[in-house]
Amino acid sequence: MNFTPTEEQQLVADMxxxxxxxxxxxxxxxxxxxQAFPDEIWRELAELGLLGVVxxxxxxxxxxxxxxxxxxxEELSRVDPSVALSVAAHNSLCAGHIFIAGNEExxxxxLPKLATGDWIGAWGLTEPEAGSDAAGTRTTARLSSDEREWVLNGAKTFITNGSYAGVAVILAVTDASAGNHGISAFIVEAGTDGFIVGRKEDKLGCRASNTVELILEDCVIPRENLLGELNHGFVDALRVLDSGRISIAAMALGLAQGCLDASVAYAGERHQFGRPIGSFEAIQAKLVTMSSEVQAARQLVLHVSSLKNAGEYVKRQASEAKLYSSEVAxxxxxxxxxxxGGYGFVKDYGVEKFYRDVKLCTIGEGTSEMQRLVISRELTRRG
Ligand SMILES: Cc1cc2nc3c(=O)[nH]c(=O)nc-3n(C[C@H](O)[C@H](O)[C@H](O)COP(=O)(O)OP(=O)(O)OC[C@H]3O[C@@H](n4cnc5c(N)ncnc54)[C@H](O)[C@@H]3O)c2cc1C
Structure with missing residues (x-):
């Protein structure tokens, strides 16, 4: 496959x-x-068309x-993974789920509200008892007695953009006897009674990205806010995560590239023993390994993206790209x-922040351990 960027791709990357x-x-x-970035950045991201890319x-x-x-x-993450994470959750998870499963209405x-940045989007699957295992979902949705509304109760945890989201997609149990096949997705607008923003997380990294608990307390939404088919929410969420994992892979790639760029520059400017440290073989070897692994990760990210563009089933390739890129990062x-050296341990050069931010890549949208499970299941199933 040829991954030479087209003129349009290069223009987007440069912009x-x-x-x-x-x-x-x-x-x-x-x-x-x-632990925040200003609203102004969201507005500018919207003006550049980055809030509804696909x-x-x-x-x-x-x-x-x-x-x-x-x-x-990748380009956002190369500079600040926090911004990349927030933009990825908005695009791939919230807008992505509505695009994949929503009806025309x-x-x-x-989608126009999300793409123009009028509303920021959030997506709530994870709960205190349901992280890697969505079957632990406790949030419930039941029809009101006149069957005109859904009533949601429960709590979602670690929700990106949750504090200021105009709309959130929430996964909730609609048939407690059916495990993952009894979970449905719902569209909940901010400002709805009983939709409460809870505790904001004080995080290791990606600190400027907003991460909060969302509480649903007798939260009543119209019946037509069911997103996708009843009891099909988890199946749709898995498709959403296939795309989401491509974006975390791209985030990891950008972060790794940012680390490489900073390291090459520093190796040229820092002198010890009368020479740039980049002239020492031990430092060169590190740069060579970093560069080779970044290039390999890029190939996986571009490969799965081109398969996705072609409408192919990408579950294994998305997990492989996410697993490899995040561990490279x-x-x-x-x-x-x-x-x-010591300058990496303090904040002045920015690599200290990459070191903190990077762990999100091996955890969010499925941990590395879960990616290995997905890949091995897909290999066996396909075999
Ligand atoms: C900054 C941030 C932003 C996030 N944004 C969102 C968001 O917007 N929306 C959302 O829904 N969620 C979000 N999440 C949640 C994220 O997807 C979960 O944290 C992740 O899926 C892991 O779940 P958990 O934290 O409950 O860990 P657990 O599932 O409790 O896992 C703990 C450990 O056990 C391992 N483990 C679990 N099961 C297995 C198994 N079967 N085999 C081997 N190992 C296993 C895991 O790999 C991990 O190492 C976010 C998380 C963070 C940190």
């Missing part, structure tokens, strides 16, 4: 790189410490493909700190 360098890089540390133009999206989408996430109502962040 996002320019934006990230100019508008994001100068603020990274302040936003990390404040959403068709008829729903006010950019109408681009997955190769452009991964370029967006729901798509027409919600962890190694690159570790080596970047090592190459920076």
């Amino acid at each position: 996002v790189r320019g934006f990230a360098e100019e508008k994001i890089r100068p603020n990274i540390r302040e936003w990390d410490e404040a 959403i068709p133009e008829k729903y006010s999206g950019a109408g681009l493909g997955y190769l452009e989408y991964v370029a967006v996430i 729901q798509k027409t109502l919600y 962890v190694r690159c962040a570790e080596q970047a700190v090592q190459i920076h």
Whole structure:
């Protein structure tokens, strides 16, 4: 397969790189410490078409493909993984689920609001008792006595963008006897009575990305806010996660590239024993390994993105790209700190932040252990 970027893909990558360098890089540390980034950035991301990248133009999206989408996430993450994570959750999870499973009325109502950034999107699958194992979902949805509304009760945890989301997709049990096949998805608008933003998490990394608990307390929504078929929510969520894992793979790739870029620059400028540290073989070997692994990760990300563009089933390839890229990113962040010596251990050069941010990549949207399970199941099933 030929992964030479088309002119359009290169334009998108250059545009996002320019934006990230100019508008994001100068603020990274302040936003990390404040554990937030300003609304203004959401507005600018929307103006650039980055809040509905693969959403068709008829729903006010950019109408681009997955190769452009991964370029967006990679370039944002290369500078600040927090922004990349927030944008990925909005695009792949919330808008993605509505696009995959919504009826025409729901798509027409919600996708333009999301793509134009009028509303930020969140997606709630994880619960205190249901992380890797969604069968532990306790949030319930029952029809009201007149069957005109759904009443949701429960709590979702670790929800990206939850504090300021205009709309959230919430997974809830609708048939307690059917395990994962008794879970449905619902569209819940912020401001609905009983939809409560709970505790904000104080995180190790990706601190500028908003992560909160969402509580549903007799939260009443219209019957037509069921998203997709009844009891089909978890099956749809797995499809959403296939795309979501491509975006976390791209986030990991960008982070790893950011570590490599910072390390190459530092190896050239830092002198010890009268020479740049980049002239020492031990440092060169680290850079060579980082570069080779980043290139290999990029091939996996581009490969799965082009399969996705072609409409193919990508469960195994998405998990492989996520597993490999995120573990490469962890190694690159570790080596970047090592190459920076003591300066890597303090905040001035930014690699300390990559070292904290990177762990999200091996946890969010399915841990590395779960990716291995998915891949082995797919290999066996296909075999
Ligand atoms: C910053 C951040 C943002 C997030 N954003 C969202 C979001 O927007 N929406 C959302 O729904 N969720 C979100 N999540 C939740 C995330 O998807 C979960 O944290 C993740 O799926 C793991 O679930 P858990 O934390 O409950 O870990 P657990 O499932 O409790 O896992 C704990 C450990 O046990 C291992 N483990 C579990 N089961 C197995 C098994 N069968 N075999 C081998 N090992 C196993 C895991 O790999 C892990 O190492 C976010 C999380 C974070 C940290």
